[in-house]
Amino acid sequence: MTKIIVRGGQRLKGTVRVSGAKNAVLPILAASLLATEGDSVICDVPLLDDVMTIQKVLASLGAQLTYNNETMRISAPVISSYEAPYELIRKMRASFLVMGPLLARVGRVRISLPGGCAIGTRPIDQHLKGFEAMGAEITLGHGFIEASVKTRLKGAKIYLDVASVGATENIMMAAALADGTTILENAAKEPEIVDLANYINAMGGKVRGAGTGVIRIEGVDRMHGAGHNVIPDRVEAGTYMIAAAITGGDVFVEGAIADHLTPVISKLQEMGVEITESDNGLRVRSSSVLKSVDVKTLPHPGFPTDMQSQMMALLLVSEGTSVVTETVFENRFMHVEEFQKMNAQIKVDGRTAIVNGGMPLTGAKVCATDLRAGAALICAALRADGETEVTGLHHVDRGYVDITGKLASLGAIIRRVETESENAPAFPAATSAVMPAAATGFASLPAREITPVAAISAASSEGEAAASFKREKEIAVLTVQPTWA
C-alpha cells in the first residue's frame, strides 16, 4: 500500500512550479490523431498516470509516441484500429475523447463507456447527440458504443443541453475534419477548450470562438502535426494557493495564470488571503485569521468544481460558517466523511454542505475518494495537529506531478511511503532491485526528477507488472511484481 504521511503545522514558503494542465493535455493528445502527416511536438506534458493511459490508448490505435523531458512527439500517419481498449478507457474519463478524432479520421469507432472520478453519473449523451447531428450512426450495448459514418461527417448546428467540457472538445475535434461548417452553441468556455482550439488551428484546422458560448468550426480536408505548449494547470496552481493559505504561508506559484483563476483568486481575497500578480505567476500570502465565505461551483468562468474540495479544506480553518454548493456534479462531497475524521464540522444536505469553520483539525488516517479529494485532504493535513496518513493515492497520481516533492520543497513535513499491501492476494514473490536511477528506464532524467509514477509506469510497460518505487538520493529502489488483476 502507498500512503502520504504529513505532519501538520509548517508554514509553507518558497516557489513551486506549476506543471502542464492535465485537462488540456489529454484532449490535445487525442486531437493528434487528426493529423495524417508530420509529427506533433507537445511541450509541458506533465508526467501523470492519466498521460500514460492516453499514451497507451493512442499507441493501441496505431499512433507512434515518444516521451522525454516533458515533451511528447506523436505521429499517426496510419490508424490501425478503430477499437479503443476497454481496460484503458474505463480508467479515465478523458480517454473517451478519442471518439471524435476516430470518427473524423476513419469513420468508425468501438469504445466502452468511460471511467474517471466517481463524482456523479457522468453521462455522455451530449457527445453522442453531437456526433449523430453530424451524420454518425450510433448503437449502444453491453457497455460499448459503436459508431460509424457512411462517407464523411457533415458540419451541423448543435446546441448542447449542458455546457459540457468533454462534449465540446469531442465535437470540436470531430468537426475539424468534417465536410462543411459546424456551429456549436452553449459550448463550454474553459481555458482548456481554448488551448485545444489553438492546437487544432496550429494543425491546419479552422476553429473560431473557443472560450465563448458559440464555437464555429469550418471543416478542412487534411490536418498535419504541429508544435504546441500546454497551458499551466489551473487546478494544480489553485491547490498550491490553498496549501499556502491554509498554512499561513508565503508561496510564489510559478506559471499560474491569473485570468484562468479569477473565481479562486477572488474568493481567497474575500477571505483575507493576499495575492499579488506578476508576469510569471502569483504570490500568495496569508498571515491573519481567514473569514468564511460561501462558494457555489459553476461552469467556467464560475468557481471550478475541481477546486471545491480544496476550498472546503480552507473553509474548515476559517472563522464562521460557510455554505458550499456543488452544482456541476451531483455526488462530489465524498471527501466530507474523510474531513470529519480530522475533526471537521460539516453537514451535507443534497448538493449543499454547511461548513462550521474554526475547529482545530487533528491528524487521522484518511482515504482519497477522488483526485481532488486527495489533494484537499493533503491540504487539510498540512494544517492539522499531528500526523495524517492519506491513502487512495492512485487518484492523486492521475492529476498531480510529484505532489510530495513539491510540498516538501516548500517546507512541508511530508513523505510518501510504499509498504506491502495489507490485503494482497497470494501471488508469486515480488522481485526487488536497488539500482542507479538511470537504470530504471529514465536514463534521460536526473534522479531528482524521477517520480514514483514515472518509475511505476516504466516497470508496468515491461509486461504489465505492478511496481513500487522509492527514491534515495541517486539510487532508485524498484519493487516489481506480476499483476494479479
Ligand SMILES: CC(=O)N[C@H]1[C@@H](OP(=O)(O)OP(=O)(O)OC[C@H]2O[C@@H](n3ccc(=O)[nH]c3=O)[C@H](O)[C@@H]2O)O[C@H](CO)[C@@H](O)[C@@H]1O
Ligand atoms: C478530463 C477533464 O477535462 N475533466 C474535466 C471535465 O470533465 P467532463 O468533461 O466529464 O465534464 P462535463 O463538463 O462534461 O460535465 C459537466 C456536467 O455535464 C453533465 N453531462 C456531461 C456530458 C454529457 O454528455 N451529458 C451530461 O449531462 C455531467 O454529468 C456534469 O454534470 O470537466 C469537468 C467540469 O469542469 C471537470 O470537473 C473535469 O475535471
Ligand SMILES: C=C(OP(=O)(O)O)C(=O)O
Ligand atoms: C474530475 C476530474 O478528472 P476526470 O474528469 O478525469 O475524472 C478532475 O480533474 O478533477
